[in-house]
Amino acid sequence: MAIPSEAEVLVEINIDSLGVLEFEGPGFLLDSTIRDSHVLHLFELSGDIALRMALGEAPIMLVSKCGFHPDFRPPPGVPALARLKAMLPLDDCAEVTLATCFAVSRTVSRPLRRSIWCWRNSAPA
Helix, strand or coil: CCCCCHHHCCEEEEEEEEEEEECCCCEEEEEEEEEEEEECCCEEEEEEEEEEEECCCCCEEEEECCCCCCCCCCCCCCCCCCCEEEEEEECCCEEEEEEECCEECCCEECCEEEEEEECCCCCCC
16 A cells, blocks of 8 residues: 555645643643645645643633634633634635534534635736
């Protein structure tokens, strides 16, 4: 079995992550971002993920793949997160985007957003 060439790769997901475990501090945190990823060389994938767990006087457990409900105030140190997106660029003048979110804190949040963007280049072709 050979490693496929770049043109043969159907799904490529690259995730950069940073994790910290502190036994006498805030506990465990993990931040990740999806970058330079695609499905079928058509859909561009992107988004952020965060995980926070702490015990002690201020116990907390948060998992988010995109961000939080607008009424929820995350604790200090939780970064702003980009929504998970699958974008289909159409030529140089349009795109179709599907963005979703999943977060668990005191509640569970699962909003889904769909959008179609069209624009014209300012310079003539």
